[in-house]
Amino acid sequence: MTLLDLETKQSGRVVSIEGGRALSHRLDSLGIREGVSISKIGSQFFRGPVIVSVNGHHTALGWGIASRVNVSVSDTNKQTL
Amino acid sequence: MRILLTGNPNVGKSALFSRLTGTHVVVSNYSGTTVEYTKGSLLLPDSKAEIFDTPGTFSLNPSNKAEEVTQRMLDEGDLIINVVDATRLDRSLYLTLQLIEAGKPMILVLNMWDEALKENHTLQLQELEKLLGIPVVTTCALTGEGIPELKSRLQEARSGTFTGKPGTTLWEQVEEVIKKVSTSPKKEHPLSLFSEWSVHPILGPVIALFVLFLSFAFVALFGDWLHEEILDEMFDTLWLPVVTGISDLMGNGGILHDVIIGNLIDGEIDFEESFGLLTTGLFIPIAVVLPFIFTFYVALSILEDVGYLPRLGVVIDSIMHQLGLHGLSIVPLMIGIGCNVPGVMAGRVLETKKERFIAGTLITIAVPCMAQQAMVIGLLGKAGITGLFIVYATLFVVLLVVGAIMNKFLSGERPEMLIDLPPYRLPYWKSTIKKLYMRTRGFIVHALPYVLLGVLIVNIFYTMGIIDAISSFFSPVITTLFGLPGEAGAALIAGFLRKDVAVGMLAPMGLDLSQLIVASVVLMVYFPCIATFVILFKELGWRELLLLTGIMLLIVVVTGTGLNLLLNAISL
Numbered sequence A: 001m002t003l004l005d006l007e008t009k010q011s012g013r014v015v016s017i018e019g020g021r022a023l024s025h026r027l028d029s030l031g032i033r034e035g036v037s038i039s040k041i042g043s044q045f046f047r048g049p050v051i052v053s054v055n056g057h058h059t060a061l062g063w064g065i066a067s068r069v070n071v072s073v074s075d076t077n078k079q080t081l
Numbered sequence B: 001m002r003i004l005l006t007g008n009p010n011v012g013k014s015a016l017f018s019r020l021t022g023t024h025v026v027v028s029n030y031s032g033t034t035v036e037y038t039k040g041s042l043l044l045p046d047s048k049a050e051i052f053d054t055p056g057t058f059s060l061n062p063s064n065k066a067e068e069v070t071q072r073m074l075d076e077g078d079l080i081i082n083v084v085d086a087t088r089l090d091r092s093l094y095l096t097l098q099l100i101e102a103g104k105p106m107i108l109v110l111n112m113w114d115e116a117l118k119e120n121h122t123l124q125l126q127e128l129e130k131l132l133g134i135p136v137v138t139t140c141a142l143t144g145e146g147i148p149e150l151k152s153r154l155q156e157a158r159s160g161t162f163t164g165k166p167g168t169t170l171w172e173q174v175e176e177v178i179k180k181v182s183t184s185p186k187k188e189h190p191l192s193l194f195s196e197w198s199v200h201p202i203l204g205p206v207i208a209l210f211v212l213f214l215s216f217a218f219v220a221l222f223g224d225w226l227h228e229e230i231l232d233e234m235f236d237t238l239w240l241p242v243v244t245g246i247s248d249l250m251g252n253g254g255i256l257h258d259v260i261i262g263n264l265i266d267g268e269i270d271f272e273e274s275f276g277l278l279t280t281g282l283f284i285p286i287a288v289v290l291p292f293i294f295t296f297y298v299a300l301s302i303l304e305d306v307g308y309l310p311r312l313g314v315v316i317d318s319i320m321h322q323l324g325l326h327g328l329s330i331v332p333l334m335i336g337i338g339c340n341v342p343g344v345m346a347g348r349v350l351e352t353k354k355e356r357f358i359a360g361t362l363i364t365i366a367v368p369c370m371a372q373q374a375m376v377i378g379l380l381g382k383a384g385i386t387g388l389f390i391v392y393a394t395l396f397v398v399l400l401v402v403g404a405i406m407n408k409f410l411s412g413e414r415p416e417m418l419i420d421l422p423p424y425r426l427p428y429w430k431s432t433i434k435k436l437y438m439r440t441r442g443f444i445v446h447a448l449p450y451v452l453l454g455v456l457i458v459n460i461f462y463t464m465g466i467i468d469a470i471s472s473f474f475s476p477v478i479t480t481l482f483g484l485p486g487e488a489g490a491a492l493i494a495g496f497l498r499k500d501v502a503v504g505m506l507a508p509m510g511l512d513l514s515q516l517i518v519a520s521v522v523l524m525v526y527f528p529c530i531a532t533f534v535i536l537f538k539e540l541g542w543r544e545l546l547l548l549t550g551i552m553l554l555i556v557v558v559t560g561t562g563l564n565l566l567l568n569a570i571s572l
């Protein structure tokens, strides 16, 4: 699943980032990297940006970029929802 | 000595820059690029240094224009002041460690120290200094605390000695440092709830509309006050005697008098109706338009420094996507509402040529500048709110349609936004004023001279009868397509160069509401002035300018005709 599939307030872990080195570099400098725990603050309608929190810092990712960040949710996380 | 201020966006670099430098500040383009930087000078006890504010960046892997420039400026600098937000040290250290690796002498500034204390962040400063091998200073740019210490410790700047454990990633090294120096509580920033609301899918747009409404109400009230109470008065008491003297010297009449002073109304100069270069020509842009541009930029600069604009960008992103732009391109468009010229100039920050072209086109065609708005309100205001509403709604539709069409037909990648949402902060008035000054200057230096040139040309053409000739040439188009009387042609054409004259000519024609609406829309879609023409040429090049002009003419004809037919059909 990607960041788009995450529910608001749900958290997960970044598994991989598709779309080449340039994008992963840009995301990396904002702290969004493989293995990091990430939670979704919200999203906008009509394919608007997704807002995530990593280590308490908020970042807005365009819909297309968010669709290239793969995340996994552990079962314990699902239950707390 | 060349000192560079470097750091993430929104850590207070500009505020610190204002604190460190005197009043003389230069903004330039980095050679061969369109990225801007500011330069000032810093008086040290024994020498004078040049200090450069570099574009905010999160890393040294150049992935956009601003970062490339920062990278190149770093190579040329002698000393680096690395500014970080003390409340978000973990986020900033990524860049700091990269800078240390680059090896230049540097000093670390933990800015926002006031906030850090408020939020009970505890940082072992000495430990941090030892670990990184560079001096660490705490500051609050808002109050100036720590600035003297920063200045006095600049000479201690040295290359960092930090080296991470072999085989670890940069982020792991950041964590290693943080673990040793910080025992910060993970507490939410007091404004972070509001931060979440302002990007909420439903509350976000509501807040955005409310903020925009407040800003425009502020502009309407405060701009009007500046115009009526301050500038109007100044013109009457200071300038009127001067131009009256000039008028007397010229014998109160003659061709030259008509061009320079204009017509006397009941034997006196009337700043609103004389239409001379030094009377109405100067009065309208300075006393009527400038107050609104100024107040609008006050509102915009405050919104920017508070940190609201990135949130507005998030809320508006999906609409902007339809236009081939992304959310943050709303900033040049908003600046264009004051004056199109600084708006087009602000479009430089956009990454691709396609985005810059689309933004430039939308600003000139569909974003009405204050001068155009003043003109249209002058024309339509008396007839009530309906007309104005239709004009603005039409412009909005034009914005969406033209943007969508350009997005479809111009090749190029689809830009995507990726931004850090900084915490909300109180603006430091001095750097807000600096920004305000730079933008207002965009109007005064780049637009005003051309506006006055336009006034001169119109007045000369007018006395020579050229306007009437052009007008009768175009009058078939104007009467059949736009449903306006033939004489209105002269007004619409003069409107490109002189908005006041256009209103002065259209007002007595006794147009009905639908005719007034059509005329207003045509005047708004048209290029606002020659200055925009010149700046578009400089920013985009002549081929793009030609294409843009073609698009504009097409839109003028289509919208004018369409609106005329529509309004007649519903017999408004």
Ligand SMILES: Nc1nc2c(ncn2[C@@H]2O[C@H](COP(=O)(O)OP(=O)(O)O)[C@@H](O)[C@H]2O)c(=O)[nH]1
Residues within 6 Å of the ligand: B008, B009, B010, B011, B012, B013, B014, B015, B016, B056, B111, B112, B113, B114, B115, B139, B140, B141, B142, B143, B305, B306, B307, B425, B426, B427, B428, B429, B431
């Ligand atoms: N509380 C506090 N706010 C600050 C401080 N320094 C800057 N700010 C505010 O933080 C915001 C961003 O600062 P700015 O100078 O524009 O950051 P830049 O993007 O790094 O140039 C502005 O609203 C400043 O007024 C500080 O030391 N303390």
